[in-house]
Amino acid sequence: MKRIFAVVSALALVISVASCGSKTTPVVSAGDDMVEINQPFAGFATDADCFRFVGVGVSPDQAAAGKIARLNARTELGSMIETMVKAVTEQYMNQVTVGDKQEYRAKMEENARVAVAQALKGSYQKDSKLFKSKDGRYTAYSAMEMPKKVVEDAVIEVISKDEKTALEFDQFMFKKTFDAEMEKLAAEQAQ
Numbered sequence: 001m002k003r004i005f006a007v008v009s010a011l012a013l014v015i016s017v018a019s020c021g022s023k024t025t026p027v028v029s030a031g032d033d034m035v036e037i038n039q040p041f042a043g044f045a046t047d048a049d050c051f052r053f054v055g056v057g058v059s060p061d062q063a064a065a066g067k068i069a070r071l072n073a074r075t076e077l078g079s080m081i082e083t084m085v086k087a088v089t090e091q092y093m094n095q096v097t098v099g100d101k102q103e104y105r106a107k108m109e110e111n112a113r114v115a116v117a118q119a120l121k122g123s124y125q126k127d128s129k130l131f132k133s134k135d136g137r138y139t140a141y142s143a144m145e146m147p148k149k150v151v152e153d154a155v156i157e158v159i160s161k162d163e164k165t166a167l168e169f170d171q172f173m174f175k176k177t178f179d180a181e182m183e184k185l186a187a188e189q190a191q
Helices: 003-019 060-097 100-121 148-159 171-190
Strands: 050-061 125-130 139-147
Touching: 050 060, 050 148, 060 100, 060 125, 060 139, 060 148, 060 171, 100 139, 100 148, 139 148, 148 171
Parallel strands: none
Antiparallel strands: 050 139, 125 139
């Protein structure tokens, strides 16, 4: 009885997803009780040149679904970039020798946060898709993108303007570290 219920539930899920107006079709293959659903922008991932994230928003209001999707994408994109810049800053700090490392680290981290906040204003929606279900709810997907160079340049600019960090800042080493961390992030997301 449980097996029949699982199969009927899986079929109902397949039918409800297929009726959402999506151009992609779900693939039933993962087992008797699981359904794989193809999502829009499945290949839209961070690479060596751009940070990327897809946000999803669901609402009975079409405009609200789009806003929620963009907000979710931008928030996650910002979180990803902040984490990346923090890793770059830490790697960079491990490679340089400066007088007061504690103070220098604190200033670097503070400047990096300011730069990321400024750079996020340059993120943009690369593409979007909207679906409507039979119950009248809208599901929006927003693919947001942020070029690595914009983030990198913003961090370098803010650090270079700060007198305490500019004197001992090695821009070439910072860029090299940034590129290496970006390659690592892109490889992780490709898996």
